[in-house]
Amino acid sequence: MFKRLIVAALVVLAMAALAACGGGDKNEEATPTTVPAAAQQQAAAPAAPVGDAANGAKIFATACVACHGPEGKGVTGLGKDLTTSEWTQQQTDEQLIEFIKRGRDAGDPLNTTGIAMPPKGGNPAMTDQEIADIVAFMRTIHE
């Protein structure tokens, strides 16, 4: 009877020890996999700003309208038609953002009209987010 009790107690202790080890392993595995995943998401977020087309329309109506017209159809002798521009269609959002920041000088070999497109349409204070918004708007007016 006494021996049986000892055996039973040992079995209970052994099971408790196994359970404790199993739980411990799980915790150790969870920590290193979740932390880098969260860090990666944070690092990727600023790389591709998401444009707000409605806000882009408002900025376009003040910063780009003089040369590209209210619907982006261009103004003769000033800015090109952006609704039919194949070049614009072929650029990625990132490339268009870079283009708007740089503009296209009249002497640039890629210039097609001999008229300059000023950097940021001549608004040096324009932010990356505002430019991303304009690009989102330009995607909605292209035919």
Ligand code: HEC
């Ligand atoms: C002062 C006039 C002017 C303003 C303001 C202006 N642009 Fe332009 N833009 C031009 C001219 C001129 C060209 C054509 C350059 C060339 O001949 O290659 C052009 C070209 C472009 C192109 C390339 C089109 C193509 O097919 O090559 C894009 C895109 C563009 N502009 C976007 C914008 C945006 C967005 C704004 C407002 C932030 C803006 N522009 C403000 C004059 C202007």
